[in-house]
Structure formats: C-alpha cells, structure tokens
Amino acid sequence: MLTVPLGHVLVLAAVLFGLGLIAVLVRRNIIFILMGIEIMLNAAGVAFVAAAWRWHQADGQVMFFFILAMAAAEVSVGLALVLRLYHRFKTLDADAADTMRG
Amino acid sequence: MDIVFYISSVVAVAGTLMVVTRTNAVHALLYLIVSLLAIAVIFFALGAPFVAALEVIVYAGAIMVLFVFVIMMLNLGPHAARQERAWLRPETWVGPTILGLVLLGELIYLVTLPIPAAGAAGSVSPKEVGIALFGPYLVGVELASMLLLAGLVGANHLGRRQDDGPGEGGRA
Numbered sequence: 001m002l003t004v005p006l007g008h009v010l011v012l013a014a015v016l017f018g019l020g021l022i023a024v025l026v027r028r029n030i031i032f033i034l035m036g037i038e039i040m041l042n043a044a045g046v047a048f049v050a051a052a053w054r055w056h057q058a059d060g061q062v063m064f065f066f067i068l069a070m071a072a073a074e075v076s077v078g079l080a081l082v083l084r085l086y087h088r089f090k091t092l093d094a095d096a097a098d099t100m101r102g
Numbered sequence: 103m104d105i106v107f108y109i110s111s112v113v114a115v116a117g118t119l120m121v122v123t124r125t126n127a128v129h130a131l132l133y134l135i136v137s138l139l140a141i142a143v144i145f146f147a148l149g150a151p152f153v154a155a156l157e158v159i160v161y162a163g164a165i166m167v168l169f170v171f172v173i174m175m176l177n178l179g180p181h182a183a184r185q186e187r188a189w190l191r192p193e194t195w196v197g198p199t200i201l202g203l204v205l206l207g208e209l210i211y212l213v214t215l216p217i218p219a220a221g222a223a224g225s226v227s228p229k230e231v232g233i234a235l236f237g238p239y240l241v242g243v244e245l246a247s248m249l250l251l252a253g254l255v256g257a258n259h260l261g262r263r264q265d266d267g268p269g270e271g272g273r274a
Contacts, residue, residue: 058230
C-alpha cells in the first residue's frame with residue numbers, strides 16, 4: 001500500500017490550489033477564470049481525500065462528494081452567465097463587465 | 103505504489119501549469135482533463151476507488167463536456183474553421199498525449215500488481231462511504247440535491263433566449 005507521508009499529499013493539494021488561484025488572478029478570459037475555480041475546488045478535494053486516507057474515515061470522501069455536487073452546480077450557473085456575458089458584450093474579457101448599473 | 107503517486111503528482115502539476123499558461127481555451131481544456139485523470143489515479147492510490155471513478159465520470163466527463171459545449175457555442179464562423187485546421191497540428195495534441203501515456207503506463211502497472219486483500223489498510227470501501235453518506239450526513243445529501251436543483255433552475259433561467267438589444271439586458 002501507499003507509504004507516502006501525509007505532508008507530501010497536502011503539498012500537492014497546496015500547489016494545485018496555488019496554480020488555480022494564479023489562474024483566477026492573472027487570466028482575464030472568463031473561461032480560464034472558471035477553470036481556475038475548478039482547479040481550486042479539486043485541490044480542496046485532494047486534501048479531504050488525503051485526510052480520509054490518513055485516518056481511515058469515510059468522512060473525507062463524503063466531503064468530496066459535496067464538493068463535487070457544488071462544483072457541478074457552480075459550473076452550470078457560471079457557464080450560463082458566460083454565455084449571457086458574451087451575447088451582451090461580444091467578448092470573454094472579464095474587465096468588459098466592470099461597470100454596475102445605477 | 104509510492105512511485106505511482108509521485109509520477110501522477112508530477113503529471114497533475116505539469117498539466118495544471120499548462121492550463122494556466124495556455125492562450126487557446128481548447129488546449130487548456132485538454133491539459134485540464136489530463137490533470138483531472140492524474141488526480142483520479144492519485145485518489146485510487148489513496149485507497150478511494152469510488153471517488154476516483156466519480157472524478158473521472160463527473161469532473162473529467164460531465165463538467166469538462168459543459169466547458170467544451172460553451173467553447174463550441176462561442177467559436178462560430180470562419181474563425182472556428184481556421185482554428186479547426188490549427189488543432190490538427192502535432193504541437194497541439196502531443197503534450198496531453200505524452201502525459202496521458204504516462205497515466206496509461208501507471209494503469210497497466212497497477213493492473214499487473216497482485217490484488218490486495220479486501221479492506222486493506224488505508225483504503226475506505228464504497229460501502230463505508232455510502233453508510234456515512236446516508237447516515238450522519240443525510241441532511242447534507244438533501245441540501246446537495248436542493249443545491250443542484252437551484253443550479254438547474256438558475257442555469258435554465260440565465261440560458262433562456264432573449265431577443266433584447268445589447269442595451270436592454272434582462273427585465274427588471
């Protein structure tokens with residue numbers, strides 16, 4: 001079986017989370033921002049499953065299922081918003097929608 | 103078994119790095135799918151086979167298909183045809199293919215390993231997860247179903263066709 005220390009798995013989760021955060025902060029294309037959010041959610045799931053593996057409890061995997069359901073709901077609403085944004089501004093630049101009404 | 107974890111980690115981080123640095127959305131999507139498959143291998147190595155299967159089916163399958171649909175809907179016209187021709191060049195698919203072949207090699211290696219005894223140390227069986235899911239976490243499951251329903255209704259509301267001009271978005 002796997003004999004990797006828990007710290008290495010957590011480092012992997014932290015690196016993936018950091019890359020997702022960089023994608024959200026640096027990219028201006030709104031599809032890449034959504035991908036960055038997916039990467040961050042997935043990295044959190046890695047940490048939960050690593051905890052489930054370390055302490056032999058099912059709770060971490062249960063939390064991963066909740067993250068999965070949340071990511072599915074989030075991405076469906078997010079992509080519908082992307083389509084509306086594109087029809088309105090004819091661009092995928094997140095900065096195009098920087099003014100509020102009123 | 104440890105080497106599988108480390109190789110998958112390198113593949114996942116490399117794939118995610120390529121996602122962050124690509125300019126073409128479809129290239130990034132290919133790398134993201136490979137990265138998610140690598141994370142599924144990691145879940146399998148961490149003794150969570152059910153979660154690994156769901157990662158492939160829901161993340162690499164359903165969610166990525168949604169992204170592909172949206173990118174297809176936004177890339178209409180002659181620009182898309184030019185892009186289509188560009189996709190067939192080797193530099194487009196050779197990176198994800200190499201990373202995917204690494205994962206395939208790991209899969210073949212795992213299949214050839216002797217089958218561990220049921221309930222081996224560290225692994226949590228799908229049965230335990232199911233019992234926890236519909237025991238102490240029942241309220242959470244119900245809330246997740248309400249969240250998914252809200253996502254369905256919200257996406258349907260936002261995605262309905264509107265013939266308003268660019269100045270008149272949405273009715274108040």
